[in-house]
Amino acid sequence: MLKTVRKGEWFQIIVPEEWEGKTIDEVFRHVWEAPKKLTHLFRMEDKVLVDGSRVNWHLPLSSGSKLQIHLFNEEELQVIPNFFDIDILFEDDHVLVINKPPFLNTHPNDPMTEKNTLINAAAFYLQSKGELRNIRQIHRLDRDTSGAILFAKHPLAGTILDKMLEKREIKRTYIAAVHGLLKRKNGTINAPIGRDRHHGTKRRVSPSGQQAVTQYQVIKEDKNKQLSFVKCWLETGRTHQIRVHLSHLGHPLIGDTLYGGQPIVKRQALHAAKLEFSHPFTQEKVACHAPFTDLSAIFSMINVYNI
Numbered sequence: 001m002l003k004t005v006r007k008g009e010w011f012q013i014i015v016p017e018e019w020e021g022k023t024i025d026e027v028f029r030h031v032w033e034a035p036k037k038l039t040h041l042f043r044m045e046d047k048v049l050v051d052g053s054r055v056n057w058h059l060p061l062s063s064g065s066k067l068q069i070h071l072f073n074e075e076e077l078q079v080i081p082n083f084f085d086i087d088i089l090f091e092d093d094h095v096l097v098i099n100k101p102p103f104l105n106t107h108p109n110d111p112m113t114e115k116n117t118l119i120n121a122a123a124f125y126l127q128s129k130g131e132l133r134n135i136r137q138i139h140r141l142d143r144d145t146s147g148a149i150l151f152a153k154h155p156l157a158g159t160i161l162d163k164m165l166e167k168r169e170i171k172r173t174y175i176a177a178v179h180g181l182l183k184r185k186n187g188t189i190n191a192p193i194g195r196d197r198h199h200g201t202k203r204r205v206s207p208s209g210q211q212a213v214t215q216y217q218v219i220k221e222d223k224n225k226q227l228s229f230v231k232c233w234l235e236t237g238r239t240h241q242i243r244v245h246l247s248h249l250g251h252p253l254i255g256d257t258l259y260g261g262q263p264i265v266k267r268q269a270l271h272a273a274k275l276e277f278s279h280p281f282t283q284e285k286v287a288c289h290a291p292f293t294d295l296s297a298i299f300s301m302i303n304v305y306n307i
Helices: 024-031 036-044 118-128 155-166 241-248
Strands: 003-007 010-014 048-050 066-070 087-091 095-100 146-152 171-179 186-190 193-195 203-205 213-222 227-234 270-278 285-289
Touching: 024 036, 036 155, 087 285, 095 118, 095 285, 146 155, 155 270, 171 241, 186 241, 193 241, 203 241, 213 241, 227 241
Parallel strands: 146 270
Antiparallel strands: 003 010, 010 066, 048 066, 087 095, 095 146, 171 227, 171 270, 186 213, 193 203, 213 227, 270 285
């Protein structure tokens, strides 16, 4: 685990033994896998110091040295801050995890006019703490899906987390309530997903679609009501992936009328219950459990802290 500390607008890392002999350029390019443009910006604007001084980015680092990075400068906001209550599951100087309520978009389609999204609320929350930052979402949830969603508080954290998501190093566990009792209690759904040409927003399993892989496990059944609770993990992140895949198995989500579910509840019964990742800088393991904010009649027998 890295030894780190914030000093005003600067973030300080004690160079660990495993970085001995690496250059600053190698840390940015290979350890953090930062893109060339962002790496160039840090170098040209003197945003990286070693022991308080400018150094050559191509000279080897020594373990125990202090690597200082200018991360926490103010930014001109690109969204309209707007107050409403948000449920913070985890926060530090670099990342923010929020329990998104249902019936709320994650980000505005038009940042200049739209303000009733989770990003707008997060921007207000940070502004109220004196942090003028453009928060960056790492993944998304459908408007009517609730649960844990991950944000980065500055560009370097964002690019590291983006790479982690791409390499499937961020684990997202969902709970779905579906119609019927599944014959196979666990398995893998590997079925490509593409657009439904007959419907503007709908997706479908299609041989010409993009690869989509969902792991699932039945965790509880209600034989009287003929419904099942299914835990799902995504290996890919296609639009509506869990909804399409479970409907494809013949077990649409309760409330998901778009994919064959019955309107027993006001939305699809899908919740991002747990989010797990290694911190982009300290490498500490972070696990966030997101309590249900609605659908208590459906999910009352599920404890997210046991997921």
